[in-house]
Amino acid sequence: MPFPRPERALPLTLRTVTDLVGAGARLTHGDPETVVTGVSLDTATLRPGDLWAALPGARAHGADFADLALEAGAVAVLTDADGVSRLTAKGVELPVVECETPREVLGRVAAALYDSGDQRPTMFGITGTNGKTTTAYLMVSALEALGHTTGLIGTIETRIGDERIRSVRTTPETTDLHALLATMGERGIDDCVMEVSSHALSLHRVDEVVYDVALFANLSQDHLDFHGTMEDYFLAKASLFTPERSRRAVVCVDDEWGQRLAQEATVPVTTVTSRLDVEADWIIGGDPREAQLSLTGADHVLHLESALPGDFNRVNTAMAAVALVEAGISPEQVAEAVLTRPQVPGRMEVVLPSDPDREDLPRAIVDFAHTPDAVGAALAALRPQTNGVLVVVLGAGGSRDPGKRPGMGASAAAHADVVIVTDDNPREEDPAAIRDAVAEGVWPRSRARLEVIEGRVSAIERAVEIAHESGPGATVAVLGKGHEQGQEVRGQIRDHDDRAVLRAALDRRSISG
Numbered sequence: 001m002p003f004p005r006p007e008r009a010l011p012l013t014l015r016t017v018t019d020l021v022g023a024g025a026r027l028t029h030g031d032p033e034t035v036v037t038g039v040s041l042d043t044a045t046l047r048p049g050d051l052w053a054a055l056p057g058a059r060a061h062g063a064d065f066a067d068l069a070l071e072a073g074a075v076a077v078l079t080d081a082d083g084v085s086r087l088t089a090k091g092v093e094l095p096v097v098e099c100e101t102p103r104e105v106l107g108r109v110a111a112a113l114y115d116s117g118d119q120r121p122t123m124f125g126i127t128g129t130n131g132k133t134t135t136a137y138l139m140v141s142a143l144e145a146l147g148h149t150t151g152l153i154g155t156i157e158t159r160i161g162d163e164r165i166r167s168v169r170t171t172p173e174t175t176d177l178h179a180l181l182a183t184m185g186e187r188g189i190d191d192c193v194m195e196v197s198s199h200a201l202s203l204h205r206v207d208e209v210v211y212d213v214a215l216f217a218n219l220s221q222d223h224l225d226f227h228g229t230m231e232d233y234f235l236a237k238a239s240l241f242t243p244e245r246s247r248r249a250v251v252c253v254d255d256e257w258g259q260r261l262a263q264e265a266t267v268p269v270t271t272v273t274s275r276l277d278v279e280a281d282w283i284i285g286g287d288p289r290e291a292q293l294s295l296t297g298a299d300h301v302l303h304l305e306s307a308l309p310g311d312f313n314r315v316n317t318a319m320a321a322v323a324l325v326e327a328g329i330s331p332e333q334v335a336e337a338v339l340t341r342p343q344v345p346g347r348m349e350v351v352l353p354s355d356p357d358r359e360d361l362p363r364a365i366v367d368f369a370h371t372p373d374a375v376g377a378a379l380a381a382l383r384p385q386t387n388g389v390l391v392v393v394l395g396a397g398g399s400r401d402p403g404k405r406p407g408m409g410a411s412a413a414a415h416a417d418v419v420i421v422t423d424d425n426p427r428e429e430d431p432a433a434i435r436d437a438v439a440e441g442v443w444p445r446s447r448a449r450l451e452v453i454e455g456r457v458s459a460i461e462r463a464v465e466i467a468h469e470s471g472p473g474a475t476v477a478v479l480g481k482g483h484e485q486g487q488e489v490r491g492q493i494r495d496h497d498d499r500a501v502l503r504a505a506l507d508r509r510s511i512s513g
Helices: 014-021 062-072 081-090 102-114 132-145 174-186 198-202 230-238 256-264 311-326 331-337 372-385 402-413 431-442 456-470 498-512
Strands: 026-029 038-040 050-054 076-079 096-098 122-127 150-153 157-160 163-166 191-195 213-216 249-252 269-273 282-285 292-296 301-305 363-367 390-394 418-421 449-452 475-479 486-489 492-495
Touching (some): 014 026, 038 102, 038 174, 050 102, 062 076, 062 081, 076 081, 076 102, 081 096, 102 174, 122 132, 132 150, 132 191, 150 174, 157 174, 213 311, 230 256, 249 256, 269 311, 301 311, 301 331, 311 331, 311 372, 363 372, 363 498, 402 418, 418 456, 431 449, 456 498, 475 498
Parallel strands (some): 038 050, 050 076, 122 191, 122 213, 150 191, 269 282, 363 475, 390 418, 418 449
Antiparallel strands (some): 150 157, 282 292, 486 492
């Protein structure tokens, strides 16, 4: 489903577009008074009257799809010199605004067309390797408890009040984003909570958006297939904490990256920590094994409750609370509001059988954990709550940061009794090779029993079988895909939902006894 656009845009002439693009831009041919009424870089969502951004990509150039853009009603093109050559070769006669780096100026054009600056909601932007989605849902739940109308943009879904749209990526393309923010403004949305990915920051998807409060959760190995090094990954995240992109920051300083960011950010920073050996503006206290926590600042002590299991969710809860305080909401109101339990699909989500009264069945959990740190944190949360066997089902995505795969296996083996390594989204890679890389991290850990099973459905069924037969108090944790409802294999998306498969496996144990 395409994202909505505002009912009213500000039509721009190509002369104005060229001026917005700035130095080096030129209208190669066509009437400078041609009017554009929208902008898109995807021919599937392009509308009649749109400026079409034909951008260079990793596998193809957007200009190669000119026939689809023409068919959809594009009236002009924004592209680079290579795009101009490709359009000429195809005989496309649309007016063209040419510049050296069209992706870098697209946010400027979209913001002007949709007039998304003056009318946008209060903006919260959350970045970090793990915890973005959970923190976003915690904040939305709290804001709604306070009577605010909210928008949400993230990995699972996009919300505009009661309207929900399934997300394709964590952070939308800049053309969609500015249209969304303008639409939220038109509909009277008070606050928008966004997950901001490192890809979005590097690829200019959030250009021309200034967040009222930006949050940094943590940084651990992920996406190095894109960024190359942890340093570059950090610098991408850190670019959110500059005056061009935010007004103030809330930074968790539990890891060295957060501590460094707190020193290097060029906007006012409020720090949060759960560690006793680190100084911060807000200290998370209380027994890490309990849901209750205290959040102590210079002038206030907030007594909170984490609605989700795990020490990391205590941090997520505290970060959400501090961000709301930084936005001007009273600490007393915040403490009450964050007690509202959020529904976070695929994040430590309990899956029940059709007959929830079957107490002999294992507890079943689905979580999105797909990095070594996230796998370890999820299982560390479940370990003390598991009186019997802890069985984990785990795979790794293909065509993504292969270096983290052994670490994921090692993290699983450090906490679980049985590790079942299987397939995640193999994409274009050999699934067996991915399984072997994850299993490599399990082998040195003699404590955990290892099984390698081809096919995620078979692996989940086997996990439930092991846990059920082991006796009472067992837990099955299926990690990696969380809320996802498809499995990507060699360019095809196959229907798959861990929660549905896990429920079906539990139900089969109910029938078989």
